[in-house]
Amino acid sequence: MAAREHGMIDHTFTVPLDHSDPTGPTIEVYAREVTRGRTDLPYLLYLNGGPGFPSPRPIGGEGWIRRATADYRLLLLDQRGTGRSTPVTRHSLAQQGDPQQQAAYLKHFRADSIVKDSEFIRQALTGGDKWSVLGQSFGGYCAVTYLSFAPEGLSEVYVTGGLPPLESTADDIYRALYKTVLGKNAAHYERYPEDVERAATVARFLSNNHVLLPTGRALTVETFQALGNLLGASTGSARLHYLLEAPFDGGHLADTFLFDVERELSWASTAPLYFLLHEPSYARGPGATQWSAQRVRAEFPEFNSADPVLFTGEMVYPAQFDTDPALAPFRDTAHLIARDDAWSPLYDIDRLKANEVPVAAAVYNDDMYVAREFSLDTARTIAGTRSWLTAEYEHDGLRVSDGAVLDRLITMLRREEGPGHAG
Known part of the structure; x- marks a missing residue:
């Protein structure tokens, strides 16, 4: 698909550095909306791999984006600290002070803060409507954090190569x-x-x-x-x-x-x-x-x-x-x-066991970055998850499959069948 067939809208939001201190320092978070000109479609928030990488910049021809924009307005989020979202660089981090102050600053750049940014953006863009989330790799980790702490904002979740270990060190x-x-x-x-x-x-x-x-x-x-x-x-x-x-x-x-x-x-x-x-x-x-x-x-x-x-x-x-x-x-x-030995929790296992948000996940049999056995355990823990274990693709299956991986997950959730695990 040619790039000109996509409409793109820039969004920039001012959010708290620490969402527990809304009157404190702020940062900017950027997201690019990609559509086929349809403003009546629901949003699909894309959380990409990392940590520390900006969302992809569409140039045309990306099969998964073509598939996503058939059903959704796709929102490509530059996670905080990346791309156009108040990036962390050697110059910007130096402005935070000494190494102790820098380390304290960086504790606000994990998945829990990314989820809180996402909820802030959802409210701003939709007025409170639920949206869908697609998490690739580390983005899948963020999606499970989202399911743990703000499931009320989610209509459905897709995960590709990113179901995280929940209790492993x-x-x-x-x-x-x-x-x-x-x-x-x-x-x-x-x-x-x-x-x-x-x-x-x-x-x-x-x-x-x-x-x-x-x-x-x-x-x-x-x-x-x-x-x-x-x-x-x-x-x-x-x-x-x-x-x-x-x-x-x-x-x-x-x-x-x-x-x-x-x-x-x-x-x-x-x-x-x-x-x-x-x-x-x-x-x-x-x-x-x-x-x-x-x-x-x-x-x-x-x-x-x-x-x-x-x-x-x-x-x-x-x-x-x-x-x-x-x-x-x-x-x-x-x-x-x-x-540092004091980190905030990223997952609520009891809440995941009681999950009611539809989830479809691709688990890659030979994934070198996210261990298969941990991902399958997590799929069994998150209630209602439909998982697809495949040896057809590697960790980059979403990107290289010309939309087939995402289409498979969307189809899994569209089927009229009860909770369980897809084969």
Whole structure:
């Protein structure tokens, strides 16, 4: 679909930084409304993955947007701290004061605050009418928080690759995810056996040489392993393979290789919130995360082996705040956040068990970012959830399926059948 076939309306709202203190400091939250010119359709709020990434910018041809706007006015929310919603950057965060003040400020940027922003916007746009929510990945976590604390605002909820663990600790979650990443590595090397030696050669070179990426970031073995985050996407294994095709130029790592690595790892400058709040997105009450991904990694010595080199996944390590110039300004704040042991709850399990809002969820069998077993447990906990377990798509199924994943979920809720789990 051509972009010109969509109508787009900008919305900007002034909301409290802390919704429990409505007379205190405020921030701006931005949302883009996408329609086919129909103003009589209900709203569908889209909560995207993250934390720390703005909502997608439609350019035309996105199948899931085409499917969504057939039934809804789609609202693409820049979650607070991202995009045009008072973004968190090294400059803006520095204005909050010292690291302690910065860490306190960032506690207002988790899913609970995003839900409160959403409720503020719903009231402003609809006058109190209910709306639908689509949560992708971290956006699904936010959708379950929404079901926990403000279900009265929801007519229905769709979740794609984002049913969160409800009672597991960050350590539990990383133990499950590291096992999945091991499987992704095995599948990649089975598909591209020549990459075993190629990756090992690069790792040996990095062990014996000081290498900088174009931004000045140190390319260490651990940084190289972070390319494994690619393996969770539908085309990620092929992209990693092509990146490893010709990494050397004589006795040096090739400039093209270094630029390609930089491109794949360049989130820090555009989404510092991802690195600062990734582990806290798993914190659900008393207890510090204490760099959980780093600690749990020690239980998987395979990732420290050179035979073969194993790539990691969606893990944030403290060393990233030392080696990446884009993250260095946040180092002290990040360590304070990791030690913080007082987090507000994100889910109300009793309320979820009594849920009356229709929910349809796609659970990806080999999801590298949201462990399948936890998602299925959550689907069973949220009353009335219809879940679809599929091996047809990876974590990016919503984006790459040309609207098929969203259509399947919409159809599941339109069926005339009682609560239960779809096959």
